Amino acid sequence: MEVAENVTPVTQDSLRGIFVTEEQVPAEFSLTAEVHQKEYLSNGFMKAWDGGSHEVYSPIAIKQPDGTLARKLIGTYPVCTEKEALEALDAAVAAYDNGRGAWPTMGVDGRISCVERFTQKMIAQKDLVVKLIMWEIGKPYTDSVKEFDRTVEYMYATIDALKNLDRQGSRFEIEQGIVAQVRRSPLGVVLCMGPFNYPLNETFTTLIPALIMGNTILFKPPKHGTLLFYPLLEAFRDCFPEGVVNTVYGRGAAIVPALMKSGQVNVLTLIGSSKVADELKKLHPKVNRLRAILGLDAKNAAIITQHADLPLSVEETVLGALSFNGQRCTALKIIFVHRSKVDEFLERLTQAVGKLKYGMPWEKGVSLTPLPEPHKPAYLKECIDDALAHGAKVVNPGGGTALESFVYPAILYPVNDKMKLYREEQFGPLVPMVAYDDLEEPIQYIIDSTHGQQVSIFSQDAAEVASLIDPLVNQVSRVNINCQCQRGPDVFPFTGRKDSAEGTLSVVDALRSFSIRSLVAAKFNENNKQLLNQIVSEGQSNFLSTKFIF
Numbered sequence: 001m002e003v004a005e006n007v008t009p010v011t012q013d014s015l016r017g018i019f020v021t022e023e024q025v026p027a028e029f030s031l032t033a034e035v036h037q038k039e040y041l042s043n044g045f046m047k048a049w050d051g052g053s054h055e056v057y058s059p060i061a062i063k064q065p066d067g068t069l070a071r072k073l074i075g076t077y078p079v080c081t082e083k084e085a086l087e088a089l090d091a092a093v094a095a096y097d098n099g100r101g102a103w104p105t106m107g108v109d110g111r112i113s114c115v116e117r118f119t120q121k122m123i124a125q126k127d128l129v130v131k132l133i134m135w136e137i138g139k140p141y142t143d144s145v146k147e148f149d150r151t152v153e154y155m156y157a158t159i160d161a162l163k164n165l166d167r168q169g170s171r172f173e174i175e176q177g178i179v180a181q182v183r184r185s186p187l188g189v190v191l192c193m194g195p196f197n198y199p200l201n202e203t204f205t206t207l208i209p210a211l212i213m214g215n216t217i218l219f220k221p222p223k224h225g226t227l228l229f230y231p232l233l234e235a236f237r238d239c240f241p242e243g244v245v246n247t248v249y250g251r252g253a254a255i256v257p258a259l260m261k262s263g264q265v266n267v268l269t270l271i272g273s274s275k276v277a278d279e280l281k282k283l284h285p286k287v288n289r290l291r292a293i294l295g296l297d298a299k300n301a302a303i304i305t306q307h308a309d310l311p312l313s314v315e316e317t318v319l320g321a322l323s324f325n326g327q328r329c330t331a332l333k334i335i336f337v338h339r340s341k342v343d344e345f346l347e348r349l350t351q352a353v354g355k356l357k358y359g360m361p362w363e364k365g366v367s368l369t370p371l372p373e374p375h376k377p378a379y380l381k382e383c384i385d386d387a388l389a390h391g392a393k394v395v396n397p398g399g400g401t402a403l404e405s406f407v408y409p410a411i412l413y414p415v416n417d418k419m420k421l422y423r424e425e426q427f428g429p430l431v432p433m434v435a436y437d438d439l440e441e442p443i444q445y446i447i448d449s450t451h452g453q454q455v456s457i458f459s460q461d462a463a464e465v466a467s468l469i470d471p472l473v474n475q476v477s478r479v480n481i482n483c484q485c486q487r488g489p490d491v492f493p494f495t496g497r498k499d500s501a502e503g504t505l506s507v508v509d510a511l512r513s514f515s516i517r518s519l520v521a522a523k524f525n526e527n528n529k530q531l532l533n534q535i536v537s538e539g540q541s542n543f544l545s546t547k548f549i550f
């Protein structure tokens with residue numbers, strides 16, 4: 001395969017050109033004040049933490065007067081000690097109070113109006129939160145805005161879904177002389193941890209449903225993506241009863257094990273690594289009683305068959321593999337192409353990648369930006385070197401060139417099972433490509449995989465697509481036809497098989513995941529009919545919030 005000639009090779013010099021001096025940051029995107037907060041605010045009281053502080057450096061490096069690059073210091077956060085993290089957990093346990101606390105016993109309408117008020121206060125902080133997403137994780141500005149808006153939409157959709165669920169749950173069923181009201185009740189204390197790549201969205205798509213169902217929350221923001229929650233802490237304090245939402249900051253490894261060992265966490269929700277999730281679960285003294293709602297590692301494959309529409313496949317592959325530099329759990333992380341199509345596919349893919357704009361996250365149309373994890377450039381280089389050592393080539397000009405926090409995408413071909421990139425989730429801008437002769441090969445790859453989130457099939461042949469759907473849908477939780485893998489629309493179930501997930505998210509599924517079905521039942525006779533109607537009409541129980549219709 002010849003390298004596309006009209007694609008300008010990317011070099012370290014061209015990468016150096018994307019970084020700017022402090023003065024060159026456009027005023028509307030600059031962070032005027034570094035964000036510092038010394039107190040732990042969200043539990044309804046102010047209190048300094050004892051664990052020292054952590055300095056947050058943006059992946060956006062700033063050009064210094066001598067021409068060197070230095071990651072910008074954008075804030076500090078206080079770090080809590082293990083003891084303080086356990087105190088925050090105690091606050092959540094006390095607020096839940098074995099299900100008797102003000103929050104779990106509050107009626108659905110009350111909880112909805114608290115979350116509505118919180119959402120409004122959050123919207124008022126949009127500009128700062130969006131800017132912090134951009135500076136903390138280097139996400140393009142337009143995508144940071146999308147993340148914020150999508151999260152707000154999700155919160156309103158959650159409120160609507162709960163109203164519907166409550167209406168359905170409030171129906172009374174009469175069976176065999178028993179009248180029953182089927183409800184959804186909270187589970188207890190939820191330990192909630194989100195990932196750096198969608199710090200706001202992925203956190204709130206678990207935290208908000210868990211909260212609105214009446215659970216109390218202990219929340220640890222992601223390591224890269226902590227400051228952006230500052231503007232929301234006062235809103236948590238103002239909108240929810242004391243102890244209902246508790247935030248802890250610090251290194252997860254230093255505080256989370258103690259929380260799990262305490263046995264006081266009823267639900268663990270983590271969007272992150274499968275290894276970390278397994279380790280944390282094992283620490284819980286009653287692991288069988290622990291509910292886990294987890295979104296974990298994935299290695300989603302695309303299968304480009306001999307009947308694929310190549311321009312469409314390339315367009316979707318670029319989006320799927322390289323949006324936000326490939327740092328999505330749903331990203332396409334390995335591409336299988338039928339051997340007869342390899343040359344044309346690679347040529348088109350190289351052209352398409354060459355057209356992607358790289359630069360600072362505020363630049364219009366930019367899709368490739370600096371990476372937030374300091375270790376990532378070295379890890380990606382290791383993956384590339386390993387692939388080269390085992391016979392692959394970097395196909396696109398300048399692929400893999402790195403400078404400071406930036407790594408230019410590399411298309412690697414031919415990739416085989418001796419390489420790290422064959423099985424490992426790179427979570428970065430590398431596109432490993434494998435040639436296959438028989439469709440059994442990618443199918444077997446997916447069957448053998450320890451991951452099972454999604455797959456994309458590209459083919460215009462109905463019989464061929466049909467023959468792939470059944471074997472694949474029993475291996476992964478979503479099969480995409482002629483489009484990239486993705487989470488949305490958020491009303492669709494979001495989960496994974498094997499090591500990729502536990503439990504299901506989506507607007508409605510999340511409400512179910514963070515609650516349990518419970519019944520209020522009575523013999524259906526004249527006496528009880530009157531008694532129940534009296535309880536309801538006199539508002540004597542939040543639990544029975546709906547009128548009986550006999």
Ligand SMILES: O=C[C@H](O)COP(=O)(O)O
Pocket residue numbers: 197198202327328329330485486487488
């Ligand atoms: O990183 C995992 C996200 O849930 C992916 O969401 P997305 O497919 O909308 O980018």
